[in-house]
Amino acid sequence: MKTGNADRMVRIKDIAEKAKVSTGTVDRVLHDRGRVADDVRLRVLKIAKELNYKPNLLARALVKNKSFRLAALIPDPSIDGYWQSPKDGVEKAEGELKQYGIMVTQFIFDPFDANSFSKTADTLDATKFDGILIAPIFYRQSLGYFRQWKQKGVPFVLFNTHIPDYEPLMYIGQDSYQSGFLAGKLLHYGSKEKGTFVVAHIGEDIQNSSHLLHKEQGFKDYFFQHHLEKEHQVLPIDFQGNSSAAVAGQLEEVLQKNPQVKGIFVTTSKANMIAEYLHRKKVEGICLIGYDLIEKNLHYLENGTIDFLINQNPKGQGYYGIYALADHLVFQKKNQPIKYLPLDIITKENLQYYIDADN
Amino acid sequence: MKTGNADRMVRIKDIAEKAKVSTGTVDRVLHDRGRVADDVRLRVLKIAKELNYKPNLLARALVKNKSFRLAALIPDPSIDGYWQSPKDGVEKAEGELKQYGIMVTQFIFDPFDANSFSKTADTLDATKFDGILIAPIFYRQSLGYFRQWKQKGVPFVLFNTHIPDYEPLMYIGQDSYQSGFLAGKLLHYGSKEKGTFVVAHIGEDIQNSSHLLHKEQGFKDYFFQHHLEKEHQVLPIDFQGNSSAAVAGQLEEVLQKNPQVKGIFVTTSKANMIAEYLHRKKVEGICLIGYDLIEKNLHYLENGTIDFLINQNPKGQGYYGIYALADHLVFQKKNQPIKYLPLDIITKENLQYYIDADN
DNA sequence: TTGTAAGCGTTATCAC
DNA sequence: GTGATAACGCTTACAA
Numbered sequence: 001m002k003t004g005n006a007d008r009m010v011r012i013k014d015i016a017e018k019a020k021v022s023t024g025t026v027d028r029v030l031h032d033r034g035r036v037a038d039d040v041r042l043r044v045l046k047i048a049k050e051l052n053y054k055p056n057l058l059a060r061a062l063v064k065n066k067s068f069r070l071a072a073l074i075p076d077p078s079i080d081g082y083w084q085s086p087k088d089g090v091e092k093a094e095g096e097l098k099q100y101g102i103m104v105t106q107f108i109f110d111p112f113d114a115n116s117f118s119k120t121a122d123t124l125d126a127t128k129f130d131g132i133l134i135a136p137i138f139y140r141q142s143l144g145y146f147r148q149w150k151q152k153g154v155p156f157v158l159f160n161t162h163i164p165d166y167e168p169l170m171y172i173g174q175d176s177y178q179s180g181f182l183a184g185k186l187l188h189y190g191s192k193e194k195g196t197f198v199v200a201h202i203g204e205d206i207q208n209s210s211h212l213l214h215k216e217q218g219f220k221d222y223f224f225q226h227h228l229e230k231e232h233q234v235l236p237i238d239f240q241g242n243s244s245a246a247v248a249g250q251l252e253e254v255l256q257k258n259p260q261v262k263g264i265f266v267t268t269s270k271a272n273m274i275a276e277y278l279h280r281k282k283v284e285g286i287c288l289i290g291y292d293l294i295e296k297n298l299h300y301l302e303n304g305t306i307d308f309l310i311n312q313n314p315k316g317q318g319y320y321g322i323y324a325l326a327d328h329l330v331f332q333k334k335n336q337p338i339k340y341l342p343l344d345i346i347t348k349e350n351l352q353y354y355i356d357a358d359n
Numbered sequence: 360m361k362t363g364n365a366d367r368m369v370r371i372k373d374i375a376e377k378a379k380v381s382t383g384t385v386d387r388v389l390h391d392r393g394r395v396a397d398d399v400r401l402r403v404l405k406i407a408k409e410l411n412y413k414p415n416l417l418a419r420a421l422v423k424n425k426s427f428r429l430a431a432l433i434p435d436p437s438i439d440g441y442w443q444s445p446k447d448g449v450e451k452a453e454g455e456l457k458q459y460g461i462m463v464t465q466f467i468f469d470p471f472d473a474n475s476f477s478k479t480a481d482t483l484d485a486t487k488f489d490g491i492l493i494a495p496i497f498y499r500q501s502l503g504y505f506r507q508w509k510q511k512g513v514p515f516v517l518f519n520t521h522i523p524d525y526e527p528l529m530y531i532g533q534d535s536y537q538s539g540f541l542a543g544k545l546l547h548y549g550s551k552e553k554g555t556f557v558v559a560h561i562g563e564d565i566q567n568s569s570h571l572l573h574k575e576q577g578f579k580d581y582f583f584q585h586h587l588e589k590e591h592q593v594l595p596i597d598f599q600g601n602s603s604a605a606v607a608g609q610l611e612e613v614l615q616k617n618p619q620v621k622g623i624f625v626t627t628s629k630a631n632m633i634a635e636y637l638h639r640k641k642v643e644g645i646c647l648i649g650y651d652l653i654e655k656n657l658h659y660l661e662n663g664t665i666d667f668l669i670n671q672n673p674k675g676q677g678y679y680g681i682y683a684l685a686d687h688l689v690f691q692k693k694n695q696p697i698k699y700l701p702l703d704i705i706t707k708e709n710l711q712y713y714i715d716a717d718n
Numbered sequence: 719t720t721g722t723a724a725g726c727g728t729t730a731t732c733a734c
Numbered sequence: 735g736t737g738a739t740a741a742c743g744c745t746t747a748c749a750a
Contacts, residue, residue: 189666343712390745
């Protein structure tokens, strides 16, 4: 039977009394604001440590009572529905943090247009914000802004895509390579006999999207590390075009040439396009794995055409992103530099717990 | 481009001014403390609503500065390692909430001894606590305490096992039935040819553990609902005894009698006992699914003997349990009555994200 | 029935 | 360099 430490919280006042100085002095020491004699400084520091002083975040936030303006640069969900979730997460966090003075302004750009990204980022006057959350899906274009923000001392948090240059306050998101590796496991588990697995890249500029290649590499490495290259051929394919019809045409051809295809791993959130074909043609015996719990995918997950979806908790990315900034600004907690969100394996049977309102 | 609402938070003082009364009166109205004229009451209420007043939780918690004593009734992790995680979760939450005056006293009992449970619960003087978190794994024995606590007005939160009688403040945990259903899916996906699936109950008094039966039922229903009863036989077995040796002996017999066993679903956290046998005997072609990320299971997950573990986020159960009480007591937020935690599917390849320090 | 004022722990602004 | 003191928004004695 263990009891939590019952002693009252140590306050600045306690330190002050013990050090025979005023609270103001203690505060200056604790915050390194200078203008304090060296011996006093050391004494206060020592006592603070002895007493294991922990600031009362409540009181701090209360007195600061400053409002913080955050900017969130998010791709347009009406163009790519995937981004609805991070947006929801941002708004959820905003709602919860409003009482701490957090206000979020959203800057929405076209995820398929690097220009739109730049233009939107240009309208964001960094001097007007205390922190920035951004999905830097265009690497080259992002760098310049990072440099500016760093210079101006505006902290920024990355989500979805990691760009370590210029040291963001934090990165929140996925481990692409490992998710591909996981997809390898899931397809192999479901289809152990000899066969071919297709890695389908759909509707993205592969050259500019290194995370898709990471996924592919992880997938290949699964079979490589398990010495399965002989039995299981991996066949990466770039599907051109963004319509179901275009994908269907190319897929038909692939399947004709490779009748021994046992599984398909879609590296983007477009698994529904493959599923549409498989379902319509009543193709059996091909396992299908994709990413992301978007509406269209869920439909095929529920009717059994898609076996698994790997979920990157996109809502959580937006949510924790805003929280990371708030923790930094309001509570002055320090953040870990990287937070990888779990690779959730979603199937029809456990889906409900991942789309519940408050996740 | 959408901007968060910029207006300053409405304070009690604002309402008071508008209603031409003092803050004290507003406070009394808002907290239903009576002693206030009816017309004033209505006026204040109306204005509060108009202004969309939301109390500043920070300030409230700060001034209350009351310490809350919570009791946590948890099974002994040194007897069943599973309980280490909820215990960790409780302690993590305690650490974070200490500054809000939350103190937790742990009451540890033997999970295999209903008597120990009762004795431990007896030592818990409910009048000394402001809230109770409990894993009520003994149904009959729990009821009496619930009744007492309800009577004394001490809020209690359940985790791991749901007992809706006497309306706990909240239940946090798993959906047993659905997890069995999920296990059915996973085994079937990995082994589609004709065969037998064993449902293994290990080391628990089945009659007293209705959740094990719920798991079994969910598992069976998966095959039933997919019209697979003809191809896939489900064979429930109660393994007697708690040692690996005992389990191995019984398992050997089962496998001899049923050479067509394609998968085993262990309804407890003891999958490692089955795995130990399969691994030692180098049995191939049997998929194995169990519960819970305990040390022994992880070993066999990592060497590939266990294919999947279903994780109920046990740490989260302890963590959210304490938080639920804190939200209620400190912040006076209202809780939802049930929080089902996701059924996480864990495999070797995504394990790392679920055992990371801060999950 | 209502108003006033002290105080929660921290920060920030003064005056010394 | 240092110490007093007023705020932040809310609760709660206590006074009126």
